[in-house]
Amino acid sequence: MDIEQIRLFISVYRARSFAAVAKELNIAPSSVSRAIASLEEKLQTRLFQRTTRRLAPTQSGEHYYQRVEILIEELELAEQEILTQNSEPFGTLRVTASTSFGQTVLAPLMKGFHAQYPKIRVELTLSDSQSNIIDEQFDLAIRHGNLSDSSFIARKLIDVRYLLVASKEYLEASCSIQAPQDIQKHRLISFSYNSFNKEWNFRRDQNTETVSISPMLTITSASAIKECIKSGFGISLLPDWIIREELKNKKLVSILDDWHISGKNFNNAIWLIYPTRTFIPAKTNAFMAYLQTKVS
Structure with missing residues (x-):
């Protein structure tokens, strides 16, 4: 078994291109093509369909990738385990997180992490859309809310509480909010996601109320929503981790504090995936x- 040949096959499968892999490895595209042809001859099957425009795995290629990708990953991890037994962690760590969490929570921690682990190089990708961990080869994803994909391992980082907030100036210029239904008289800003932009749920003791909402503005970013609220645009539901400083310095005011408030689901958390x-x-x-x- 030629391990390097199999590793090359995995790279070509992921890149869907001989040229891209050759460029990454700084070798000639013909060398990549010959290595794959040699592997196909050894296996007595075609692994890729080749045209002038595209390279696509055959059914055999798909099946072979699913089997060997796990084996090579385990081999690499075993090698790394041995190499790191007597040394500090090292290598490139690829992490993806939401833009707001990355800017607010992760970025300020990077200096301290580097000081503690100087041999780890972090590539932090921030996006408000969920990246594909496998296809984009991330080591770790930080996700919010409920988890739906059981094929990944999940470790809870923190529980999250959502708070109804507005600026002091906005509240002074608007009608008072004494009960959940009162929010319908106000300008609302919400996340774009379906779990937050149709209704907000309020729970106190055994009493639960659902309030339908029609947001004046929907945004994917918690940071952007926070800035709108600070400017006095209206009120919104924001996670506690992004507004702690604003609540402390009175730039934002929490409303209906005696209620537990959320979108469709009250079990909110941030997960390491x-x-x-x-x-x-x-x-x-x-x-x-x-x-x-x-x-x-």
């Missing part, structure tokens, strides 16, 4: 452990 595997790389474990000691 990573691919299912027997061994977790030391660099990933180090980053998760660091976050769990710093984020609250």
